Amino acid sequence: MILSAWLGYSELVELGTNNVEGIKVVLPEGHNHDDMIRLSPKAFAKMKRLRYFISRGACFSGGVLSYLSNELRVLDWSNCHLPSLPSNFHGEKLVVFKMNEGRIKEINCWKFKNLTVMKFSKCKFLSNILDVSSCSNLERLDIEMCENLVEVHDFVGFLDKLVSLNLYRCLNLKSFPRHLKLRSLRNLELWHCSKLQNFPQIECRMEILSYIQLEGTPIKEWPSSIGYLTPALNLLSLYLDQCIHQLQNQKELCLSDYSIMLKEDERYSSINVCFTGIEHLSIEGSKDLLCLPISIPHLQVLKDLSLLIHTNLAGYLIRLKMLHLTNILTAFN
Incomplete structure (x- = not known):
């Protein structure tokens, strides 16, 4: 049974059933938070088979959510008011985990072994991304405009299948993985992380990396292993912007298996x-x-x-x- 709810069902309070496998709640454009569809926490306690929950305009009434089905594959929840997920939610089958403008304070994904996509946007209470060592299948980690995020766990730097790492406008980010061994990485975005000053050691050749964005990030210390960023080194020169002058203190550089043919023109003037x-x-x-x-x-x-x-x-x-x-x-x- 798949349940979709639109405005007009103002109170969805006791629809819990063991047959429900999916819920999609969409608030039509032009309506504000006062028009949100209200769900009952008690209803979720009965949804043992729930496989996906997508919310674009739902909130809970009449208590605190104490249960989420461990059958969930997709949890895509905008304006979630929970500071944390229920303690009995293990998320072992979760594949997609998204939150937009929620109140969650920290992310602990220590059992999310099937997770491939994690995206958080404008979660102003989020301060830490904790242990992700079990998320070996994670391909996309997008944390955007979470202005109070301070720490990203070191193990993020060792997610072998990670393709995209995006921390756009995490203004208070100070603690970033000290080492990067991301062989599958194609996209690295650390722009406008205005308190991040150290770039991690590169532990392997990141041969398919094609995009780096560091604009507005005042990197002061660069590792000697920065040459492992090839073939993206030419793109590095285009997106360093405000922090590029810091590389003038770099005294040692090793470019291994460098096969890109660069020509003298304005596009590469910054790297010189x-x-x-x-x-x-x-x-x-x-x-x-x-x-x-x-x-x-x-x-x-x-x-x-x-x-x-x-x-x-x-x-x-x-x-x-x-x-x-x-x-x-x-x-x-």
Whole structure:
């Protein structure tokens, strides 16, 4: 049995039945919160087979929700007034978990082993994303405009199937995973996280990463492993914006298996500026590199350069003390 409720059923108070497998509550456009459809917590106690609950305009009347079916696959709940989920809800079958403008204070997904999508937006009371170590199938983690979020659990950095990690406008985020080992990641958005100052260590080559957004995030410390972000390094230069000047303090950079052919034009001018302080540069393992991803004339303090393939670099490296060249294509004049 699937139950859909629209405005006109002002009191859905005792519809609980063991046959209900889905509820979708939609408040028509143009109506405000005073028109919300009211549900009874007692009704949910009887819905042992409930597989999905989608709410776009429902609230509870007559008590506190103490039970949610552990058969739930989809929990998509806007304006949820609960500070936490019922303690007897384990969510072992939950696949999609979304909340918009809710009052939830923390997320503990320690049993959500089948979860693939988690999205929270404008949850102003949310302060922590706790242990997600059992969420090994998580593919999308979108936490947007949760302005009081302070901490994201370290294990988020080790979710092997994670494709998208988005923390847009989490203004008070300070504690982010210290290590990232996200081989499947394609999209990384940390823009306008105005209190996040440290970028995590990259523990593996993130070869399919194609989009990075760090605009408005004042990163002060960059790891030497930032080269593992290739091939997204060219995109990095486009979206660093306010924090790009901090990379001028970077002294060591390793680009492994770097095969992107970059040309000197305005699109890459920012990456040349941000790496002007590099003293040790290693570009190794590439077979297709025809020009360097960083313009040599900008590396005024470079002391140690290791290249697999190089172009004509003569006349620029005025402070170079050590040079390693392998498979040379063009020799110095």
